[in-house]
Amino acid sequence: MHVGLTHYLVVSTILFCIGLYGVLTRRNAVAILMGIELMLNASNINLVAFNRYLAPGAVGGQTFALVIITLAACEAAVGLALVMAAYRSLETIHVDEINVMKW
């Protein structure tokens, strides 16, 4: 079986949907962060795949992927720090209990 662009896109879409599902359904803030990581990596697959199949000479897609990996690391650090801070002040990391933004 020949593996083409479409396969990569399908994999990344599945991965993105799993991530989105996790973000939308999980109550645990850490799980949500993990969902976000999945969504970011889905986009990484997209970028690299488009780079490989549509513009093989260029390195833009790979560069973007590297930037997103860096960004994901930063996001994880900040997100976990926020979760730690939320736990310290509210004694929970369940997002449905963190409702201070409600009217």
Place this chain on the structure above:
Amino acid sequence: MLQYAWVIPVLPFIGFWWIIFAGRRAPGQGAYVAIGAMLGAALLSVAAFIEVLRGARYDASVVWATVLNRPIEVGYQVDPLTSVMLLVVTVVGSLIFIYSIGYMQGDLRYPRFFAYMSLFASSMLLLVLGNNFLTLYAGWELVGLCSYLLIGFWFERPAAARASMKAFVTTRVGDLFMFLGILLIFLQLGTLNFNEIFSGVETGRLAGGLLTLAAVLVFGGAVGKSAQVPLHVWLPDAMEGPTPVSALIHAATMVAAGVYLVARAYPLFFGTPGHEALTVVAYIGGITAIMAATIGVVQDDIKRVMAYSTISQLGYMMMGLGVLGFTAGVFHLMTHAFFKALLFLAAGSVIHAMHTNDIKQMGGLGKIMPITYVTMVIGALALAGIPPFAGFWSKDEILLEAYHYDQVLYALGAAGAFLTAFYIFRMIIYTFTGSLRSHPAHPHESPRVMTVPLVILAFFSTVIGLAGAPWWDNPFHHFVRFEGAEGAAFDFEFALRSTAIAGLGVLSALVVYHWRLVSAASLRRAFGPLYIAVVHKYYWDELYQYAVIRPVVWAARRLRTFDVYVVDGAVNAIGVVFVWFSRLYRVFDLYVVDGVVNLVAWTAKTMGGVLRYGQTGRPQNYLLIIALGVIALVVVGVIR
């Protein structure tokens, strides 16, 4: 140096403000300030008089405003008539001011008295210096104001308050006519300057009936101010003021302003066809002279005798001017100022000693108050017209002019002269001879500050008439004169006759009141109805009461009713209508304007209330909606 004549009225004016603001802190509680200013003005007036004697004249104007495209000028002039008036006002004024120190001693409003007197002097000087009707009118009204303030100086007394009001209103009636006259002249000639008006009369730009009307209207002001019939009623009541006021304002100067006005505007009167305006002046003067003299005979109030005497003498002045005796009228004005001031101040001295005005309660004061007695007799002789005292020369001249002009006027004047001598000596005899009829009184001679001015005035009353005596070629005639009204030459035989008339008057008074050969009661019976009429002052006050005051008060009441019910009613009706309109507008405001505003607010509130349920505070919900939205957009995009 005549261009500095404006300083003369300014000096007392400064004195007025100084005393008004400094009050009792002013030097001498204001008296020294007033007297200093007045003496300064007197010195300057003497200097001006000497300059004018040497032939200097001055007349200057500046444009003050423009009305109807015509410039209104104000200015001042110094000519013989003005310089004589300046001299009379300042010299007599100074003496009366000095006298007032003694007379007003211990008065509650001592400084204010001197302030008002200074203002009066200033206004009077302004009046005589003016070279146009505007300046004259300003001074005219100012002296009227001062007269009002000073008659009502003791305003705690209802009689004084009423008298001041009566004086003010009565003179205002005359002033209205004068104002109309000035207006008429201004509309016809476009100027208020005396010389321009007179040249306008000369060239015939204002002539005939209109000129007569203007002259008679201007004379109306003089009738009010100089207390001529029929506006004389205020002057006797004006005696409610302090005696120095009566002497200065209501005898020597202000009341003579009317005579001065006629003299100043003489070409106006002289230019009327057949001198008819002058005939009016002469007859008003003649009637006033005889009428006031008769009333003076029956007065028992020492000041009222003087008041009627003043009215009578002013009548003589008017008559003198009216019978083409320009010089005689002005001359009598001058001599009268001195001897009437003297008489008033002497009367004030008597009142000061007796604390009453009633001559029937006095008597025998000649021994107790010798200086007052002698000076008053000199004044009385001058008034009666006994040579060589001042009044003789001037009154004789007036009678002489009248004799040559109109026999009726001469008869009035001669009868008046007899009565003048009679009533003034009646008063002298009642006051100074016999024995004191009021026992609780303890009269004494007045202090020096009062007697010295009396002596000085007595001196003037003796010699001032010589200015018009024939022995030195009648200097006054050459000084104050009017072309065409030069007057007749001194007539020795005629002078003997007028002396005889005056002497007869004095003699009659002695017969009736001193030797009592004829009792006063039998005279009263003999004159019967005439006596009744005279005692009631010819019913002038009653006439005004019924003819003017009652109708005016009645009309005022009716107008008040009209005001209360019609004018106020209309105003209130408009108010009520607007209140009703306001109520309607209130409903509109409440339900329409407020309704719209509330609706906007309500809409926003309700929308917010609905939409707030969308804000759950759970980012996951928001994210879900975003995701669904993206999916929806993609679906819509794909379907299209």
